[in-house]
Amino acid sequence: MRTLAAALALAAAGCATVDEEVPEHGVTTGRCDAAKAQGFVGRPATEVLPQEALRLTGAGAMRWVRPGTVVTMDYRRDRLNIELDRENKVTAIRCG
Known part of the structure; x- marks a missing residue:
């Protein structure tokens, strides 16, 4: 019975919503x-x-x-992604 209660609590926690909105791609x-x-x-x-x-x-x-x-x-709005090509040159810089 305790296992069932723990499983239900864990499943309910997975259904929680996040208050913070995720911005559009690139914003x-x-x-x-x-x-x-x-x-x-x-x-x-x-x-x-x-x-x-x-x-x-x-x-x-970064x-x-x-x-x-x-x-x-x-x-992650505080993370900088630096994308590289096979020659190790920067191809894009994006946040996220």
Whole structure:
């Protein structure tokens, strides 16, 4: 009986709604402002690029997204995604 009660409580918790709205693709409502780092697109990835991009955008976290890399689909408005091509050049900079 306790197992059933625990399972029902867990199932009910999974049905909870999130109060925060997820913005449309490409629109951010948090600290990250990817427009300020678009000058890095086309440049090679370097050791200083992440720090400079974080400083410019105001993002609190950053991740590299390389071709074939599996990334989580969770939206984080404070995260900067720097996408690279096979030659290690920046192809896109987005928040999320």
